[in-house]
Amino acid sequence: MGCTEGPIQSWIDWQDSSPADPRELFANAMVLGVQGVYTDSSTFATPPVPSTLLKVVGARVIDSIGPTSRAILTNPITTQVVGVLDHPDRIEIDFNVSPDPLSITTFASILVTGLTTGPVGGGVAVVVGGGKTARLTFPAALAAGDTYIVNINGTTAPAVTFGGIALDGEALALPSGNGVAGGDFCFG
Numbered sequence: 540m541g542c543t544e545g546p547i548q549s550w551i552d553w554q555d556s557s558p559a560d561p562r563e564l565f566a567n568a569m570v571l572g573v574q575g576v577y578t579d580s581s582t583f584a585t586p587p588v589p590s591t592l593l594k595v596v597g598a599r600v601i602d603s604i605g606p607t608s609r610a611i612l613t614n615p616i617t618t619q620v621v622g623v624l625d626h627p628d629r630i631e632i633d634f635n636v637s638p639d640p641l642s643i644t645t646f647a648s649i650l651v652t653g654l655t656t657g658p659v660g661g662g663v664a665v666v667v668g669g670g671k672t673a674r675l676t677f678p679a680a681l682a683a684g685d686t687y688i689v690n691i692n693g694t695t696a697p698a699v700t701f702g703g704i705a706l707d708g709e710a711l712a713l714p715s716g717n718g719v720a721g722g723d724f725c726f727g
Contacts, residue, residue, distance in 0.1 A: 592707040593700045594635045594714040595691060595724045601629040602680075615710035615726045626680035630689060635714055637670035638698050638706075647696040649675060653685040673698070691724040 598612035602625045610627075630651065642648050645662040652658050661678045681687060691698055693706035707716030708724035715724045 591636050591700065592704060592716060592718070592720055593638055593698060594707050594716050595632060595710075596635050596714045597633040598689070598726060599631045600627045601631060602626050603628050612726055613713070615713065615715070615724065625683075628677045628680045630675045631667075632673045632675075632689075632691060634671050634673070634698075636700055638666060638673065639701050639703075640666040640670075642697065642699045643673045644696075645675060648692045648698040649673065650690045650692070651675065651677075651681075652688050652690070653682060654688070655685045656682050659687070686727055688725055688727045693720070693722045693724065697721070 595615075600610040601607070604626050632649070643664045643666055645651070645664050646658070646660075649664055650658065651662065659677060659681065662675045664673055664675050666672065667674050691706060691708060693708035697705035699705050705720040706722070706724065707718065707720055708722040709715060709717045710724050710726060711717065716722065
């Protein structure tokens, strides 16, 4: 530690030497069961908890008859087109980190609505793909000729990380968001 030769026996040995690495000025400690650091002789601080925002990084509309992807989301502002002969009955949404599976639910954190047919019911949402993909499976294919909007909630009943951080969902581009937790991600 620092520039002194040999082990430091007391603060007096250390007081006139400069540390080789400034991070050595911090002393790790545990106070009342909380891990932290002493930034000087009397100030105890806990390190900030890393906070990774949950972002949408991609999505697919899938036809189970194939099963193949019928539309792959590359730009959330552009409507994805699925052919009338396709039978899309699944939607997969990819995230940058694993969402809390308990926060991925149809009619709450994820809502699929046909502009003609209205909300799509009966869907089952599960987390797959190493924990970073939400798969919505519907009991029947989505109706041909309708336009569907998929809304992933980042505000009122949000999809969240295991740490409880809400989706950063603004659909400006992929990955989603504006750098602040909250905001819905919508695509059609």
